Amino acid sequence: MATERGLVLEARDIVKRFGDREALKGVSLGASAGELVAIIGPNGAGKTTLLSILAGIQRPDGGSVSRSPSEIGWVPQQAAVYGKLTVAENLRLFARLEKCPDVEVVVDRMLDQTGLGDRRDDPVAELSGGNRQRVNIAIGLLAAPEVLLLDEPSAALDPRQRARLWEFIGALAAGGTTVIYSTHNVQEAERYAAQVVVLADGERLFAGSPRELEQTVGASDLDFEEAFVAFLRQRGH
Ligand SMILES: Nc1ncnc2c1ncn2[C@@H]1O[C@H](COP(=O)(O)OP(=O)(O)O)[C@@H](O)[C@H]1O
Ligand SMILES: [Mg+2]
DSSP: OOOSSOEEEEEEEEEEEETTEEEEEEEEEEEETTOEEEEEOSTTSSHHHHHHHHTTSSOOSEEEESSOGGGEEEEOSSOOOOTTSBHHHHHHHHHHHTTOSSHHHHHHHHHHHTTOGGGTTSBGGGSOHHHHHHHHHHHHTTTOOSEEEEESTTTTOOHHHHHHHHHHHHHHHHTTOEEEEEOSOHHHHHHHOSEEEEEETTEEEEEEOHHHHHHHHTOTTSOHHHHHHHHHHHTTO
8 A cells, every 4th residue: 555655544444333244344545635546346345334434424433534524525425415405505505514614605616616607596406417416526525625535426427427527526636636436337447546445345355556456366358347356256255
């Protein structure tokens, strides 16, 4: 792991139990400024649990996180937006909850940043999936966090909306925001992550670049998704 670099966020040995089930068995993760980090792994691997602990939504049973959740933006898979309220009303509401000092300035900045200005007075329920996802992301970014966490951000989007989502996220990272996301889409991780973290059954099996993961498997004829599946199999998953 790249511990020598200046890490913006570092989680060490995170443990989480639900009853006698260990959902995270001592998972560590480090991310530097402007880095795009993808967390990939089978269903039930612990991706959502790990992200929600980093976001301060759940408490770990062990381990530590270097940064306070108040400094971390969070975009859950199931967003808490109000469908009957407009885009601007939702942003205003969450800006107040976040105790943003100048609510109207922040709301205008977020509408501008996410390209939702012409949708500001539309009820969120009437937006396309892609635009609704932008509202969710805008809420995660209200406090201008250095680190943004997204749980399965592309899961409900069509290919064109996906492309626009990654363009937006790429620009955020290029501007210095550290972005950590989970995804089912392994190809997305290959294309849009500098660091890939592989979780399976609550264990971190790998952290490194997509190329390094392929090299770990040692079969040069596989594409990334095939290499990922082969890697899991080699590790008994
Ligand atoms: N609130 C909860 N109560 C009990 N078990 C949970 C809870 N949340 C998650 N789990 C369990 O923890 C494991 C990891 O879940 P999760 O983090 O949602 O995985 P992923 O997001 O990778 O699919 C799963 O076995 C899941 O059933
Ligand atoms: Mg999940």
